[in-house]
Amino acid sequence: MxxxxxxxxxxxxxxxxxxxxxxxxxxxxxxxxxxxxxxxxxxxxxxxxxxxxxxxxxxxxxxxxxxxxxxxxxxxxxxxxxxxxxxxxxxxxxxxxxxxxxxxxxxxxxxxxxxxxxxxxxxxxxxxxxxxxxxxNHERVHLLQARILGPLYLPIVGISYVVMTLLQCVWSLTIGLVLRLAGVRDTAWFRAPARSAVSGFWGWIYFATPMELWAYGTEP
Incomplete structure (x- = not known):
């Protein structure tokens, strides 16, 4: 044009x-x-x-x-x-x-x-x-995901965050807490890898969602 x-x-x-x-x-x-x-x-x-x-x-x-x-x-x-x-x-x-x-x-x-x-x-x-x-490193992958999954993309992302948040909370308040108090772990919660853009308690929740695993999996 x-x-x-x-x-x-x-x-x-x-x-x-x-x-x-x-x-x-x-x-x-x-x-x-x-x-x-x-x-x-x-x-x-x-x-x-x-x-x-x-x-x-x-x-x-x-x-x-x-x-x-x-x-x-x-x-x-x-x-x-x-x-x-x-x-x-x-x-x-x-x-x-x-x-x-x-x-x-x-x-x-x-x-x-x-x-x-x-x-x-x-x-x-x-x-x-x-x-x-x-x-x-992988923002274009999210664009591709939305185009492939269409109307399913947002529900998958939303449900994934709910599920991962529940898993993180249950682990952190039970087994993770026991291991932390016993000195086996330095945090009660699951930790994301160092390459994750988000760290801390929310880091694993973010990193472990299928869309982010897919995107990070495309990185060299």
């Missing part, structure tokens, strides 16, 4: 049209999805994210891959795309700014951290198609 304006307009229109079309299709199973306010909200969110993606050149619409992923992100992977559009674009501006370098041709909207340490620099994050910090 030679014209940034045309690219942005086309990306935004396709994103919103596909998202609204998916809701209409899904409303045959659940009628409330066709409610005007739902269509307006979802279509508006997709439109805004489409404008951002168009300005940053996230989707290369000169290639079939760009078209396919734009459609997938706003149809099969729509739930995670919407979550990223809302949460990411509400939180990430406090820590970074949208980056054309990190976004162009990458099929996501990526924020570059303002600082050289902390969130967005040392700790990267990807929600749907919105990222902060760039690719890092």
């Amino acid at each position: 030679s014209s940034p304006f045309f690219r942005t307009l086309l990306t935004a229109i396709i994103a919103a049209a596909v998202a609204v079309g998916v809701l209409f299709a899904a409303s045959t199973w659940w009628a409330p999805l066709r409610a005007p306010w739902v269509l307006i909200v979802v279509g508006g969110i997709a439109l805004v994210l489409g404008v951002m993606a168009g300005i940053l050149g996230s989707y290369d619409l000169a290639r079939l891959r760009g078209w396919l992923l734009l459609v997938i992100d706003n149809s099969w992977a729509l739930p995670s795309t919407l979550l990223g559009a809302v949460v990411g674009n509400l939180v990430y501006p406090f820590f970074g700014t949208p980056s054309g370098v990190q976004s162009a041709g990458k099929e996501w909207v990526s924020y570059r951290a303002r600082g050289t340490s902390g969130f967005g620099a040392d700790v990267l994050q990807t929600i749907g198609t919105v990222n902060i910090g760039g690719a890092g």
Whole structure:
């Protein structure tokens, strides 16, 4: 696309049209999805994210891959795309700014951290198609996971955190506590490996979820 304006307009229109079309299709199973306010909200969110993606050149619409992923992100992977559009674009501006370098041709909207340490620099994050910090070691894997699993992705992530949190708490308050008091362990809770981006009590919960095991498993 030679014209940034045309690219942005086309990306935004396709994103919103596909998202609204998916809701209409899904409303045959659940009628409330066709409610005007739902269509307006979802279509508006997709439109805004489409404008951002168009300005940053996230989707290369000169290639079939760009078209396919734009459609997938706003149809099969729509739930995670919407979550990223809302949460990411509400939180990430406090820590970074949208980056054309990190976004162009990458099929996501990526924020570059303002600082050289902390969130967005040392700790990267990807929600749907919105990222902060760039690719890092495995952030692109989370993007792929959402595209493969589609509407199952968010439930899997949520259930995984609930299960791992329960396991960590049960262990820490029973066997782990006994071993800690006996001096066998220096913590009552399971610890994540040193390469985990999150440490402490929550580190193992984060690291042991299937999506993170998958992502860390791709690292060299």
